[in-house]
Amino acid sequence: LLDWSGSQKIKKPALKTMKNAGVQVHFLNKPRFPFFFFHMQKRNHRKIAVIDGKIGYIGGFNIGEEYLGKKAKFGNWEDYHLRMKGEGVRDLQTLFTADLKRNTGSAELTPDVWPELQQGNISHKIYATDGYSLEKTYLANIAQAKERITICTPYYIPTKSLQQALVKARKNGVAVTIIVPMKSDHPLVREAAYTYYSELLDAGCLIYRFYQGFYHVKALIIDDHFSIIGTANFDQRSFFLNEEVNVEIDDKAFTKEVYAT
Structure with missing residues (x-):
């Protein structure tokens, strides 16, 4: 499944090679009337891979040369991706199937891709959004913080409510740290984020910029x-336009590993 707008650089010979090999290739969210411009903006930003119905991958990695560090402009590409086994894999496959059916009208999968799965050992929830409710979820999580909040994002374009929630948390004694890239892969996005930084810094929040490649x-x-690790950026496209999917994980040992990275 390929997002139509995000996959325009794929050459026709590459698509033909895949199809000739038996690969089913479908484009999601093709622009259509009467809301042509809206559909041009709406993106399927989910990154899901499921192997034999038993192993799932989800996170920030797309499939492209820049993610392998092969574009000198960006250098090494810093990202998080989760490898999952257990019950959560079925949730990923269910979401993939729903996207397939919604965009093609059919989602016939053989029974063997839905194997019986063992219960996992880390409490988590897979949370898919489609242009709504993500802001509300983040606000609720930020309000629960007692000691520290860490936000990792390539694009920091918050809503007014989220910006105020972070400032309020800092004034209540919660340490707030935001990590963003030094380099930008989209024009003006980095400059747009600057408009939010002064208020955060004045409140005592910490903002770090990643220099060793693209963050x-x-x-x-x-x-x-x-x-929370997934596909959603901390920006208004992810909050109100894109189709996203995150994994919420409530586990001390796992969170310790995330901090260590």
Whole structure:
């Protein structure tokens, strides 16, 4: 499944090669009337891979040369991706199937891709959004913070409510740290983020810029036990336009590993 707008650089010979090999290739969210411009902006930003119905991958990595560090402009590409086994894999495959059916009208998968799965050992929830409710979820998580909030994002374009929530948390004694890239892969995005920084810095929040390549991590970490890792950026496209999917993980040991990275 390929997002139509985000996959325009794929050459026709490459698509033909895949199809000739038996690969099913479908484009999601093709522009259509009567809301042509809206559909041009709406993106399927989910990154899902499921292997044999047993192993799932989700996170920030797309499939492209820049993610392998092969574009000198960006250098090494810093990102988070989760490898999952257990019950959560079925949730990823269910979401993939729903996207397939919604865009093609059919989602026939053989029974063997839905194997019986063992229960996992880390409490988590897979949370898919489609241009709504993500802001509300982040606000609720930020309000629960007692000690620290860490936001990792390539694009910091918050809503007014989220900006105020972070300032309020800092004034209430919660340490707020935001990590963003030094380099930008989209024109004006970095400059747009600057308009929000002064208020955060005045409140005592810490903002770090990543210099060793391009920083594409999408994560929200609360205190010592709660982490959100997935596809959503901390920006208004992810909040109100894109189709996204995050994994919410409530586990101290796992969160400790995230902080260590």
